[in-house]
Amino acid sequence: MLHSYAFSNFQSFRERVEVDLIISRKVAMTEWMNEVPTGERVSRLMAVVGPNGSGKTALLKPMAFLSWFIGQSFQSAPDEGIPVTPHFANSGEPIEFECLLDFDGKVWRYMLRCTPERVLHEALYQKRERFGYMFVRDWDAVTNTYTIKQQDFGLAPQEARKVRANVSLISWAAQYNVPLAKRMAAPLVVTNVNFMGRVPMADQAVLVAAQHFSANANQYDRMRQLLSAWDLGLSGVDLQEMIINNPQEPSQKTWIPFGKHKSHGKEFHLPFTFESTGTQGAFVLLSRLLQTLEIGGLAVIDEFENDLHPHMLEPILDLFANPSTNPHNAQLLFTCHAIEVLNLVHKSQVILVQKNEDCESTASRMDAVEGIRNDDNYYAKYMAGAYGAVPVF
Structure with missing residues (x-):
């Protein structure tokens, strides 16, 4: 630590x-x-x-x-x-x-x-x-x-x-x-920061997160459980490997996430590009946090609550408090504009x-x-x- x-x-x-x-x-x-x-x-x-x-x-x-x-x-x-x-x-x-x-x-x-x-x-x-x-x-x-x-x-x-x-x-x-x-x-530090600053949340970040979850089944399952439980209008998340339009590599494939939604007794799958920025942000954030929680180490996250509702702050931080989700004592260092965090942690943690x-x-x-x-x-x-x-x- x-x-x-x-x-x-x-x-x-x-x-x-x-x-x-x-x-x-x-x-x-x-x-x-x-x-x-x-x-x-x-x-x-x-x-x-x-x-x-x-x-x-x-x-x-x-x-x-x-x-x-x-x-x-x-x-x-x-x-x-x-x-x-x-x-x-x-x-x-x-x-x-x-x-x-x-x-x-x-x-x-x-x-x-x-x-x-x-x-x-x-x-x-x-x-x-x-x-x-x-x-x-x-x-x-x-x-x-x-x-x-x-x-x-x-x-x-x-x-x-x-x-x-x-x-x-x-x-x-x-x-x-x-x-x-x-x-x-x-690699024991996972971060969204490089020497230029915060890596922007964009379509590429969603695809990188999807690729990560496709290779880590336990984290994939945990992500689906959390996003569904956090009431983002999702009943689940599916990953599908699809051919992308790349003239240089006609057979190139990538993993595409789809949100699962239930309405009037039916289930609908929507590409993540149609999901809210908050849902996309939580998906990308979990790709970083869950790998840190699984192996231990340090997550360094700039603008932690970016695109997230302030009520999401506590359940995400709780992942680091709960021994069942943080068995290897992973740590989180983060910047935040949601000042509600001051009501959650001790003054020595700010x-x-x-x-x-x-x-x-x-x-x-x-x-x-x-x-x-x-x-x-x-x-x-x-x-x-x-x-x-x-x-x-």
């Missing part, structure tokens, strides 16, 4: 900011928290709220980026840059990332300092009695080479020296079948984001804001502007 992550000089965040999912033991235990084997109490979700343009999406991007960098950066072309952007008022300085997590029953710290051109410092530490390095990698500008120290990481030194400037050493080592690197490079007059974003966990009481009506006081992180007109 992810315990925390921090970053600085990244997009609209110039100063260091930390997103901490560790919950104090003074807080009453809820189903949205988990006791991990390492002794900490970790939240299964974190909601990010704030006005438009405040930096909410930028707050999510570090975890989406680190997942890609650790797992897939080996696939980058040798002359390709690293897809990160420093704050425009601090463009000459490097970007820094750090995350803390438990994995394989141990606690790990990963650190990265880079520019869009190259890695300057990368390190992986494992906590025993204290943190000790598995590897440390530093760029030597004098010799134009990397110095790499390893301790039980397992990558042959001659292969480590070949690592490219735009590739994580973990991603690099996974290609050489280093066991720890292969496990860490596995991040408030705002931007100052210098176009610098800041973020604070809600329980760190002075003067917020446990018996406050968080929704009412937030809407009244008592906590900040609201639009100013």
Whole structure:
């Protein structure tokens, strides 16, 4: 599980900011928290709220980026840059990332300092009695080479020296079948965010979701049960493999979802293009959430409630609270404009984001804001502007 992550000089965040999912033991235990084997109490979700343009999406991007960098950066072309952007008022300085997590029953710290051109410092530490390095990698500008120290990481030194400037050493080592690197490079983060921002909800997203469900029978069944139970006018969802009109590949097929509707004793099948954007949005969202819930890991979702009725928020979040639907303690990190979420979670599970007059974003966990009481009506006081992180007109 992810315990925390921090970053600085990244997009609209110039100063260091930390997103901490560790919950104090003074807080009453809820189903949205988990006791991990390492002794900490970790939240299964974190909601990010704030006005438009405040930096909410930028707050999510570090975890989406680190997942890609650790797992897939080996696939980058040798002359390709690293897809990160420093704050425009601090463009000459490097970007820094750090995350803390438990994995394989141990606690790990990963650190990265880079520019869009190259890695300057990368390190992986494992906590025993204290943190000790598995590897440390530093760029030597004098010799134009990397110095790499390893301790039980397992990558042959001659292969480590070949690592490219735009590739994580973990991603690099996974290609050489280093066991720890292969496990860490596995896709454990599912997201609708890339370096440009939120991936738009379009017809292609529906087709990608249909393809996913066609290959995952358990998730397909669960999706049909949930969409029908959530009263979206559906009695079920069918997938049909159909030939598409592609002159370059006349026999190419794709999976098309159809909504099942009952009326006057008959059942009708409608292509999903005729369903509401809310139904399509729930279908795509479940394709991301159900795979996270099935294997564990982290779902990073921007504009979580997009096109959904506010009443849908709680039943979807409940998927992460219920042990039967979340047997592997998956986590959810999400931005949200439906402020009703403040009535559902504890103040320690909310991040408030705002931007100052210098176009610098800041973020604070809600329980760190002075003067917020446990018996406050968080929704009412937030809407009244008592906590900040609201639009100013």
